[in-house]
Amino acid sequence: MTLPDAPPASLRLRIDTAALADNWRTMDRLSGSATAGAAVKANGYGLGIDFVMPALLGAGARNFFVAHWSEVAGVLAYTAGETIAVLHGVADEQEAAYARATGAVPVINSLPQARLWLQSGGGRCHLMVDSGINRLGVEPGNLGDPVLEKLEIDTLMSHLASADEESAQNARQLAVFREAASRLPAKRLSLGNSAGIMLGEDYHFDLTRPGLALYGGVPRSELAGLIRQVAHVESAVLQLRDLSPGDAVGYNAVWHAERPTRAATLALGYADGILRAWGKAGAVQHEGHGLPIIGKVSMDMIIVDCTGTNLAEGDFCNLSYDLPQASALTGLSQYELLTLLGNRFDRTTQIA
Numbered sequence: 001m002t003l004p005d006a007p008p009a010s011l012r013l014r015i016d017t018a019a020l021a022d023n024w025r026t027m028d029r030l031s032g033s034a035t036a037g038a039a040v041k042a043n044g045y046g047l048g049i050d051f052v053m054p055a056l057l058g059a060g061a062r063n064f065f066v067a068h069w070s071e072v073a074g075v076l077a078y079t080a081g082e083t084i085a086v087l088h089g090v091a092d093e094q095e096a097a098y099a100r101a102t103g104a105v106p107v108i109n110s111l112p113q114a115r116l117w118l119q120s121g122g123g124r125c126h127l128m129v130d131s132g133i134n135r136l137g138v139e140p141g142n143l144g145d146p147v148l149e150k151l152e153i154d155t156l157m158s159h160l161a162s163a164d165e166e167s168a169q170n171a172r173q174l175a176v177f178r179e180a181a182s183r184l185p186a187k188r189l190s191l192g193n194s195a196g197i198m199l200g201e202d203y204h205f206d207l208t209r210p211g212l213a214l215y216g217g218v219p220r221s222e223l224a225g226l227i228r229q230v231a232h233v234e235s236a237v238l239q240l241r242d243l244s245p246g247d248a249v250g251y252n253a254v255w256h257a258e259r260p261t262r263a264a265t266l267a268l269g270y271a272d273g274i275l276r277a278w279g280k281a282g283a284v285q286h287e288g289h290g291l292p293i294i295g296k297v298s299m300d301m302i303i304v305d306c307t308g309t310n311l312a313e314g315d316f317c318n319l320s321y322d323l324p325q326a327s328a329l330t331g332l333s334q335y336e337l338l339t340l341l342g343n344r345f346d347r348t349t350q351i352a
């Protein structure tokens, strides 16, 4: 059976690919003599790999980072395997075989991973040293192991835990990474994520790995004003109604009208990543009016107070997705706000 085209979505995620490209160029420039790569894991931080990859390639990015092997195919549609680094490394022979078949490069994270990679034939790889995040990577105490000397290390990397803060941990991790770099031969060194780039040139080395800032995130105040918003969330009005004083709105009747109120029901909810945390103080915008979210966020709907506006059914409203602001409002991290965005959005590029 051939289905007709689906009707236009009532939920849109506009991805400003020009802003994304600008943000990459900004992070590349701020990386000084280092080249900026791009973390595109988690479907391009939730925005959609098919929007993100062409924009990043067009801007000049040539080094891409994903977490899982399942993410390789989506990136491989745009670039050669050798430019894709897989952060989780190789856990078994199947993953090693997949690495060989695709050309994507494993980030070796442990001595067992190093042995597995060598046994499966070896070749170019990256190596992650754990300099203090205690998450993934070879521990500094194991760097003398002879198996590591057999690796053909392209990029030696480590990951900062607290680069978004003024933390003494940053300098400690830098020292551990420098020590690791002095012990292992590698073509390139890579330490800084988005926030790490802003810690200064000591943290730049050869290759930086921004993610969040490319997609509009501002992890450090130095980046405010330099990074453009990329994700814009819009939803249509499903229904309008007039409430009388005392009328309750939404599940568990946590909101009551105190005066005659015009309410609009919009087609987005927590299944789309707009979690209940938005209900506390969130608002959508329509033609310059701020329309406060009232009552609990539902799975597929939110309700807003649109008293005094000429909002009509079918109109689109904008949920402000300025990431630092939305993070302050909801208590969700900027990373969570991006990667939560669900599959029901019609992802489109910005219409000029």
Ligand SMILES: *Cc1c(COP(=O)(O)O)cnc(C)c1O
Pocket: 039, 041, 087, 158, 159, 192, 193, 194, 195, 209, 210, 211, 212, 213
């Ligand atoms: C996700 C990730 C990055 C990107 O970090 P941002 O804070 O998003 O810039 C860089 N390196 C590693 C190892 C990562 O896992």
